[in-house]
Amino acid sequence: MSSEYIALASDRILVTGSNGFIGTRVVEILLGYGYRNIRCFVRPSSRLDRLEKVLSQFDAGKDVALVTGDLLSPTDCRKAAEGVSVIYHLAAGMEKSFAGAFMNSALATRNLMDAFLRFAKPKRFVNVSSFAVYSNLALKRGALLDENCPLEDAPQERFDAYGFGKLKQEELVKEYGEVHNLPYVILRPGYVFGPGKRELNGRVGTSAFGLFVQVSGTQSLPLTYVDNCAEAIVLAGFKAGIDSEILNVVDDELLTGQQFLKAYKDKTKSFISVRIPYVVGYTMSLLWEKYCQRSKNQLPPAFNRRRCSAEWKGNRYSNQKLKERLGWKPRVPMERAMEAFLSQFTSNGNDDPLKR
Numbered sequence: 612m613s614s615e616y617i618a619l620a621s622d623r624i625l626v627t628g629s630n631g632f633i634g635t636r637v638v639e640i641l642l643g644y645g646y647r648n649i650r651c652f653v654r655p656s657s658r659l660d661r662l663e664k665v666l667s668q669f670d671a672g673k674d675v676a677l678v679t680g681d682l683l684s685p686t687d688c689r690k691a692a693e694g695v696s697v698i699y700h701l702a703a704g705m706e707k708s709f710a711g712a713f714m715n716s717a718l719a720t721r722n723l724m725d726a727f728l729r730f731a732k733p734k735r736f737v738n739v740s741s742f743a744v745y746s747n748l749a750l751k752r753g754a755l756l757d758e759n760c761p762l763e764d765a766p767q768e769r770f771d772a773y774g775f776g777k778l779k780q781e782e783l784v785k786e787y788g789e790v791h792n793l794p795y796v797i798l799r800p801g802y803v804f805g806p807g808k809r810e811l812n813g814r815v816g817t818s819a820f821g822l823f824v825q826v827s828g829t830q831s832l833p834l835t836y837v838d839n840c841a842e843a844i845v846l847a848g849f850k851a852g853i854d855s856e857i858l859n860v861v862d863d864e865l866l867t868g869q870q871f872l873k874a875y876k877d878k879t880k881s882f883i884s885v886r887i888p889y890v891v892g893y894t895m896s897l898l899w900e901k902y903c904q905r906s907k908n909q910l911p912p913a914f915n916r917r918r919c920s921a922e923w924k925g926n927r928y929s930n931q932k933l934k935e936r937l938g939w940k941p942r943v944p945m946e947r948a949m950e951a952f953l954s955q956f957t958s959n960g961n962d963d964p965l966k967r
C-alpha cells in the first residue's frame with residue numbers, strides 16, 4: 612500500500628450499516644480492493660440477503676466476520692470496535708420520530724466512538740453524514756452549495772427528524788475530534804440512488820392528496836450513484852492527510868428533477884404527477900406552516916419554508932474538494948448509472964415504485 616494511504620491490507624476494518632443500501636456496496640468495494648479483514652456489524656433483526664450475496668461473490672464468507680448487535684449497547688460497540696483500525700460508520704436512524712433518529716444516529720455514534728477510542732487502534736473514523744444537515748435559506752436560487760454552506764439551525768421547524776439526528780451526530784464527531792483526538796473524516800452524500808433503492812427522494816417530488824407533486828423541476832439534484840458514493844466512502848478511510856475534513860459527495864453530470872422524474876416515469880408504472888413553480892410551492896408551504904401554528908399542529912408541519920428551500924429551491928453543487936482530497940472520480944458515468952437504477956423496475960405495471 613502506498614504512503615498516500617494510512618491503512619494496511621492487514622488492518623481490521625469495521626463497517627456499520629453493512630447490510631444497508633450503501634453499506635453493502637462499501638463492503639463490496641473493500642473486497643474488490645483486496646481487503647479481507649473486515650467486520651460487518653448488523654442488527655439481529657437485519658435482512659442479510661444483499662450482504663450475503665456480496666460475500667459469496669467474492670467467496671469471502673470465511674474471511675469476513677459478521678458481528679451481530681445494536682450500537683445502542685456499549686457492550687455490543689466494544690464487540691464491534693475491538694482491535695479495528697478503520698471504522699466506516701454508515702448505520703443511522705431512519706425513523707420519523709426525533710427521539711428515534713437521535714438515538715440511532717447520535718447516541719449510537721457516541722457509543723461507537725467511545726469503544727473505538729478505548730478498545731481499538733484508531734486510524735480513521737469515517738462518519739457518513741448527509742446533505743440533510745445543510746440549510747440553504749441564506750443562499751440565492753442557483754448559488755453554489757458547498758462544504759462552507761451554513762448548517763440547519765432549526766431541524767424541528769423543518770420537521771426533519773433524520774436531519775436532526777445527522778446534525779447531532781456530526782456535532783458529536785467534531786467534539787470527539789477536538790476533545791479526544793479522534794481521527795475522523797465526515798462525508799456528506801447528496802441523493803444516493805441505484806438498484807436497491809426503489810422509492811423517489813423528496814427532492815424529486817412529494818406525494819400529496821393522491822398526486823405526485825413536483826416543485827420546480829428545473830433544479831439540479833445532488834445525485835450520487837451508489838457505487839460512486841461507496842467508492843468515496845472507502846477512499847476516505849484510507850487516504851492520508853485528510854483528518855477532520857468534511858467532503859460533499861455528488862457525481863458529475865447532474866440531472867434536473869424534471870429529467871429524473873421523466874426517466875423514472877418512462878420506465879415504471881405511470882402515475883399522475885403535476886409540476887408547480889417554486890414560488891407556488893413556497894407560498895403553499897408558508898400557508899401550511901401558518902395553519903399548523905394557528906391550529907396548534909392539528910396537521911403535522913410536513914410542508915414548511917425550510918423544507919421547501921432545502922429540497923426544491925435549486926442550487927449548484929460541487930465535488931471539487933472530494934476530487935482534490937481523495938483523488939476520487941465517479942466510477943460509473945450518469946448515463947450508465949441511470950440505466951442501472953431503472954433496470955430494477957419491471958415495465959409490466961406490477962410495481963409500485965412510490966410505495967415507501
Ligand SMILES: NC(=O)c1ccc[n+]([C@@H]2O[C@H](COP(=O)([O-])OP(=O)(O)OC[C@H]3O[C@@H](n4cnc5c(N)ncnc54)[C@H](OP(=O)(O)O)[C@@H]3O)[C@@H](O)[C@H]2O)c1
Nearest residue numbers: 628631632633654657681682701702703715740741800803
Ligand atoms: N440513501 C441516501 O440517499 C443517503 C444520502 C445521504 C446520506 N446517507 C447516509 O448513508 C448511510 C447509509 O444509508 P443507507 O441509505 O444505506 O441506509 P439503510 O439502507 O437504511 O441502512 C442503515 C443501516 O443502519 C443500521 N442501523 C440503524 N440503527 C442501528 C443501530 N442502532 N445499531 C446497528 N445498526 C443500526 C440499519 O440496520 P437494519 O438493517 O437492522 O435496520 C441499516 O443497516 C446513513 O448514515 C445515511 O444517513 C444516505
